[in-house]
Amino acid sequence: MVKEVQIHSCLKSQLEELEKKAAEEVEAMLKFSLESPYPDPKNALKHVYAGLEVEDR
């Protein structure tokens, strides 16, 4: 990918900035996921149908 971008005249500094930004976004998402509580199990019953919740046991 680095080569591809270089061919299209992207500056090395721009590329490094993009990679840094992507890594930060992934890190933030990971942190959010790990710090979030698990969802309510009953969420599994939602959104299978529009306007209708699936029957639980």
Place this chain on the structure above:
Amino acid sequence: MGRIVSFGKAINEALHQEMERDESVFIIGEDVAKMGGDFGITRGIWQRWPDRAKDTALSEAAIIGLSCGAAISDLRPVAEIMFADFIGVAYDQLVNNAAKLRFMFNGEVNCAIVVRAATGGGIRCAYHHSQCVEPWLMCVPGLVIVAPSTPYDAKGLLIASIRNNNPVIFLEHKTLYNSKGEVPEEIYELELFKAEVKKEGTDITLVATMAMLKLAYEAAEELAGEDIGVEIIDPRTLFPLDKATVFESVAKTGRLVIVHEGPKGLGFGAEVSAMVTEEMFEYLKAPIKRVTTLDVHIPFSPVLEDYVAPTTGHVVKACQETMEF
């Protein structure tokens, strides 16, 4: 027997032994040759028989279509659909070609293909890689659906499936691949269309499939403490079903609980329940119960997947309610 091997190894051994015995057998699928399959089940075959192990493009329809063509030319393809969920992509080839060829040609051609597919949930693979697809297939006349639960059964049933002249869908539950059991080294065949009574009992017939056998055994052990004798039946061939074995058991116990993965609606349990209600109604002492996955998609979150899946507790409760009726 004395030799302990895994479910996955038992299938690998069956493939090797059948390819050794019959040169018309070959394997085909995505990454089945050089890589040895996504789950490693076809390892070593390409190295030994490079001309009889075919990697394909990512086209399940092409895999099954090509297999049908090979089968009517008297070859015996063993196709792999990496995840059973992708059978949907090849559905037309299975339903409108594989299942019908024999009938369309007045019994003059065989479509002796085996379609191996990894099925079921439990390994956090979410919606598109966790489904139990047997209801999509059981309703198609001409297809045989085989679903082993032990390494011993997996080897013997796969060998029987390869030798059988019908299109056989051979379902391999992903959580069973590493399970271990006694398997003879020699080549052997188990009868298709024949259920097995895995444990005898007098109070409740518990029909369980694939990975659900583990739940059935655990429930039976717990219920033994309440003096409830559970008879466990593994259908092994889901369809056409060995009704006689199930009926004989229900005639003895008068109670039936069916445990399978996958939605309850129009699933394997619905069919077994209908068969028993139609033909064995007078023997029933209580309504038939089904323990299944909820009628939803398999969620990605582990807590959600665990919530929708059947558990040993659900099986115990269903059996207790059946006894108390």
